[in-house]
Amino acid sequence: MHTFEFIRPADSRAAVATAAQAKTAQQGADVRFVGGGTTLLDLMKLNVETPARVLDINRLPLDKIEVLRDGGLKIGATVRNSDLAHHATVQQDYAVLSQALLAGASAQLRNMATTAGNLLQRTRCMYFRDTAMPCNKREPGTGCPAITGANRTLAVLGTSENCIATNPSDMCVAMAALEATIHIQGSKGTRAIPIGDFHLLPGSTPNRETVLEPGDLITHVTLPPPLAGSKQVYLKLRDRASYEFALASAAIVITVAGGKVTRARVALGGVGTKPWRSPEAESALVGKPADAANFRKAAEAALRDAKPQSENGFKIELAKRCLTHALQMATTG
Numbered sequence: 648m649h650t651f652e653f654i655r656p657a658d659s660r661a662a663v664a665t666a667a668q669a670k671t672a673q674q675g676a677d678v679r680f681v682g683g684g685t686t687l688l689d690l691m692k693l694n695v696e697t698p699a700r701v702l703d704i705n706r707l708p709l710d711k712i713e714v715l716r717d718g719g720l721k722i723g724a725t726v727r728n729s730d731l732a733h734h735a736t737v738q739q740d741y742a743v744l745s746q747a748l749l750a751g752a753s754a755q756l757r758n759m760a761t762t763a764g765n766l767l768q769r770t771r772c773m774y775f776r777d778t779a780m781p782c783n784k785r786e787p788g789t790g791c792p793a794i795t796g797a798n799r800t801l802a803v804l805g806t807s808e809n810c811i812a813t814n815p816s817d818m819c820v821a822m823a824a825l826e827a828t829i830h831i832q833g834s835k836g837t838r839a840i841p842i843g844d845f846h847l848l849p850g851s852t853p854n855r856e857t858v859l860e861p862g863d864l865i866t867h868v869t870l871p872p873p874l875a876g877s878k879q880v881y882l883k884l885r886d887r888a889s890y891e892f893a894l895a896s897a898a899i900v901i902t903v904a905g906g907k908v909t910r911a912r913v914a915l916g917g918v919g920t921k922p923w924r925s926p927e928a929e930s931a932l933v934g935k936p937a938d939a940a941n942f943r944k945a946a947e948a949a950l951r952d953a954k955p956q957s958e959n960g961f962k963i964e965l966a967k968r969c970l971t972h973a974l975q976m977a978t979t980g
């Protein structure tokens with residue numbers, strides 16, 4: 648691993664001021680915050696990330712989970728994935744988030760991984776992680792070998808001719824269905840970004856994955872108050888039962904009254920280049936009877952624009968079945 652300076656900023660202002668000196672907050676940033684380190688240190692060992700300065704934010708007071716006055720939830724940036732998953736309010740009112748977190752990684756990793764770090768985890772595309780290979784995300788303009796190569800685990804939604812990498816997070820899929828907001832302290836002040844606007848599609852700049860600018864520190868995430876009577880499910884399909892990323896997953900937050908769907912929030916994982924909220928599935932569900940035929944129609948709508956690559960066409964039907972089954976679980980449980 649290359650040499651770097653390890654800094655413990657005294658407070659969040661100092662952290663932001665130092666990080667604001669970076670050339671970019673995207674791929675190749677020369678200053679990086681570190682939370683649990685389970686993404687960053689891996690990539691540093693592989694020389695995919697080579698920051699000159701690493702800012703340890705673990706001593707900043709960003710590790711609380713608080714119920715807000717409006718009934719919503721505030722989750723600090725350094726709250727560990729395991730603490731969040733096992734928090735009583737999360738288990739009771741945001742079950743989809745608890746389930747998604749517990750479906751991710753391993754117990755040891757979840758004990759280290761933080762909320763902000765999970766939002767910013769990187770793709771598992773093998774070419775991205777191998778500096779001997781070209782990769783538009785790592786080195787813009789070098790090409791995308793995955794399009795003609797190993798793409799079984801890569802995305803079918805939101806891809807471009809420049810990158811087809813999957814966003815691997817489980818947590819983000821649940822947060823998309825829960826309509827989370829990400830709060831940032833930057834060099835020009837604070838701002839709040841809905842999760843749907845936080846991650847970017849690859850387009851012609853796959854090296855830009857989020858809206859973050861140099862200096863931007865994620866301080867916390869908020870969730871809106873839970874909806875009375877809503878049912879929630881996270882279903883993850885993968886090659887083995889644990890310690891594996893999703894081939895397809897679905898997060899559902901749904902309300903049914905008199906046998907009909909009155910409100911639905913649907914997001915997919917494992918198939919999109921970003922955590923994939925599906926307004927198409929949601930509008931196919933609302934006002935319709937909560938039955939298998941309508942669930943399948945919603946799944947068809949969610950995957951209508953899916954584009955298969957040479958090895959991952961199976962994901963389209965898998966994601967449809969995942970979504971249909973998750974809707975059945977949510978409405979019959």
Ligand SMILES: Cc1cc2nc3c(=O)[nH]c(=O)nc-3n(C[C@H](O)[C@H](O)[C@H](O)COP(=O)(O)OP(=O)(O)OC[C@H]3O[C@@H](n4cnc5c(N)ncnc54)[C@H](O)[C@@H]3O)c2cc1C
Nearest residue numbers: 682683684685686687751752761763764765767816817865
């Ligand atoms: C073997 C293995 C299996 C895994 N399996 C799964 C899985 O099945 N599902 C899943 O969802 N995930 C999985 N993961 C990924 C894991 O969830 C992430 O590595 C973890 O969530 C990242 O959190 P962290 O705190 O360790 O991030 P870090 O490595 O500390 O940081 C990640 C990135 O976020 C930036 N960052 C951190 N905090 C902030 C902040 N407050 N503001 C701005 N930038 C910040 C860092 O600079 C870095 O770029 C797996 C990881 C491994 C190693």
Ligand code: SF4
Nearest residue numbers: 772774782791810811
């Ligand atoms: S899919 Fe994206 S991350 Fe993977 S090789 Fe292509 S450009 Fe790189």
